[in-house]
Structure formats: structure tokens, C-alpha cells
Amino acid sequence: MSTAATATLDRYESPSVATGRMGMWWVLASEIVIFGGAVVCYLLYRWHHPEWAESAVHTNELIGVINTVVLLTSSLTIVLAHDAAHHGDAARAKRLMGFTILLGLAFLCFKAYEYSHEVAAGFTPVKNLFWSFYYFLTGLHALHIVAGLIAIATVMRGVGRRENMQRVEYVGIYWHFVDVVWIFLFPLLYLAPKF
Amino acid sequence: MNRGTYIKIYFVLLAMVGVSVLLGLAGHTRIAVAGIFATALFKASLVLGYYMHLKAEKNWVKWMLGSGVACLVILFVGLVPDIVYVYGRIAGN
Numbered sequence: 078m079s080t081a082a083t084a085t086l087d088r089y090e091s092p093s094v095a096t097g098r099m100g101m102w103w104v105l106a107s108e109i110v111i112f113g114g115a116v117v118c119y120l121l122y123r124w125h126h127p128e129w130a131e132s133a134v135h136t137n138e139l140i141g142v143i144n145t146v147v148l149l150t151s152s153l154t155i156v157l158a159h160d161a162a163h164h165g166d167a168a169r170a171k172r173l174m175g176f177t178i179l180l181g182l183a184f185l186c187f188k189a190y191e192y193s194h195e196v197a198a199g200f201t202p203v204k205n206l207f208w209s210f211y212y213f214l215t216g217l218h219a220l221h222i223v224a225g226l227i228a229i230a231t232v233m234r235g236v237g238r239r240e241n242m243q244r245v246e247y248v249g250i251y252w253h254f255v256d257v258v259w260i261f262l263f264p265l266l267y268l269a270p271k272f
Numbered sequence: 273m274n275r276g277t278y279i280k281i282y283f284v285l286l287a288m289v290g291v292s293v294l295l296g297l298a299g300h301t302r303i304a305v306a307g308i309f310a311t312a313l314f315k316a317s318l319v320l321g322y323y324m325h326l327k328a329e330k331n332w333v334k335w336m337l338g339s340g341v342a343c344l345v346i347l348f349v350g351l352v353p354d355i356v357y358v359y360g361r362i363a364g365n
Contacts, residue, residue: 094330102333109340117348121355138296145289153282156323160275253324257316264308268296 101247105254108221112258115217116265119210132207133266135200140191141267144184145259151180152256155229155249162245167236170245174233177252181226188219211266218262221255273322281322288315 094102123129158173192212195201202212228251232244292311295304321327326334 094333099333102329102336106336106340109337110343113340113344114347117344117351121348121351125355138293142289142293146286149282149285149289152285152319152323153278156278157275160273160278250324253319256323257319260312260315260319264292264296264312268292268308 095243097243097247098250101250105250108254108258112214112217115210115214116261119214119265122206122210126206129205129207132200132205135195135198136211136267137191137194138267140187141263144187145263147180147184147187148256148259151177151184152253154180155245155252159246159249162236162242165242167239167242170242171233171236174229174236174245178226178229178233181222181229184222185219188215214262214266218255218258221258225252225255273325277322281318285315285318288318 154173154176158170158177161167161169161173195208200208202209225248228248232241232248235241236245288311292308295307295311298304326337
């Protein structure tokens with residue numbers, strides 16, 4: 078087993094936080110403020126604009142549900158990839174990371190389909206403030222999905238050579254965070270605004 | 273944590289998605305909205321605790337993430353008078 082894989086096995090017994098993981102937590106702390114700031118602004122405006130409910134009924138709830146299931150499934154595959162890397166099974170880790178990438182691409186395809194139908198129906202980002210927030214929040218989230226897919230693909234190449242196996246956990250933490258953001262965006266934009 | 277636990281958590285998460293959709297269909301009430309967001313908080317806590325292993329993480333990591341959330345609470349409370357009261361009064365004129 079490589080030195081990197083051994084280091085991964087020792088991760089839970091280590092008295093300190095690994096540098097890579099610490100860096101990832103710092104990134105996520107800043108991401109909380111970026112996404113959270115936008116969500117706070119949305120909530121405050123939504124509070125004052127009950128008429129946004131009329132716009133919100135036009136969001137596609139079915140695709141919202143499908144994308145939620147897709148992202149939750151991708152969270153499962155990446156955590157299982159981390160588990161495989163933790164046990165030194167590079168082939169299984171690589172395969173599960175591949176599934177995660179496919180699920181991430183599926184999410185983007187559903188999102189693109191949804192956007193195209195909304196724009197075709199006249200619900201563009203300049204239609205009103207609700208749609209501006211909708212495209213900003215979901216677009217920012219989609220950009221994070223793209224960044225996550227690039228990161229996972231990069232780490233996957235290394236895993237194939239049994240190098241830097243500990244990085245599976247780091248990209249996994251990032252990917253789960255993107256999932257957590259969607260867990261809040263789904264009710265905010267698809268379920269609750271209709272009320 | 274073993275694979276079985278991850279898979280069990282996954283099915284709980286899927287069940288919670290179903291609950292939130294049912295709450296969305298149940299009726300347009302404040303209780304339904306509260307339920308939808310309580311479900312979202314529960315789902316997020318499962319992902320953070322079990323998939324991101326935050327439960328096993330050092331306390332300073334939890335404090336660091338908590339400080340980000342605290343900033344958001346301050347932002348929300350600080351903006352309420354501007355957005356809701358002042359903006360509302362201008363919009364009403």
C-alpha cells in the first residue's frame with residue numbers, strides 16, 4: 078500500500094486535522110457566507126413580496142425533485158468512493174467517482190432542460206426579481222457543480238494510479254456541501270415560495 | 273462508519289424528500305412551510321454529520337463553520353429594518 082493510502086487509513090486516529098481537509102473546511106466556511114448571503118437577501122425580499130408566489134408556481138417541481146434525488150445519490154456514491162479509498166481499494170473508488178461524475182452531468186442536463194423551457198415560456202432573468210434570484214441562485218449552484226466535476230475528474234486520474242488517495246475525501250466534502258446547498262435551494266425555490 | 277450506514281442514511285434522505293414534497297402538496301399553511309424547512313434542516317444535518325463526517329471532526333472546525341452561519345444571522349437581523357421597514361414604507365408611498 079502506498080504512503081498516501083496509509084496516511085488515509087491513519088486519518089481518523091490522527092490527533093490533528095490533515096492540511097488538505099483543513100483547507101477544504103476553510104473554503105466551505107467562505108462558501109457558507111457566499112451562498113448564505115444570497116439566500117438571506119432572497120428571504121428578506123420574499124418576505125416583502127407575497128406576489129412572488131404567482132411566479133413560483135411556474136418552477137418545475139418534478140425536475141426539482143428528480144435533481145434532488147440525483148444529487149443525494151451522487152453524495153452516496155462519493156462517500157462510498159471515500160470509503161473505498163479509505164480501505165485502499167483504488168479500482169472501486171475510481172468506479173464510484175465515475176458514477177458521481179455521471180450523476181453530476183445528469184443534474185446539469187436536467188437543469189439545462191428546465192432553463193430552456195422556462196426561457197421559452199418567457200421567464201427570463203429580467204422578467205422580475207423572483208426570476209433574477211432564481212437564475213442567480215441556481216446558476217451559482219450549477220457553477221459549483223461544474224467546479225466539483227472538474228475536481229473529481231482530476232482526483233480520479235490520480236486514484237487510478239493509486240496516488241493521493243486522501244484527496245477523494247477532500248473532493249467528497251466539497252461535493253456534499255454542494256448537495257447541502259441544493260437541499261436548501263429546493264424548498265426555497267420549488268416548494269415554499271408557492272405559499 | 274461502514275457502507276451499510278451510508279446506504280441507510282441515503283434511504284432516510286430519500287424518505288425525507290418524499291415527506292417535504294407531500295408537505296408541499298398538503299396545503300398552503302405556515303405549518304407546512306415550517307415542516308418543509310425542518311425537513312431540509314434534518315437532511316442537511318444528516319449529510320453534514322454522516323457523509324461529511326462533521327460528527328467526528330475537531331471542535332474548531334464546527335466553530336469555524338458555525339461562525340459563518342452566525343455571520344448570516346447578523347446579516348439577516350441587520351437588514352430586516354432596511355428591507356422590510358424602510359423599503360416597505362417607500363413602496364407603500
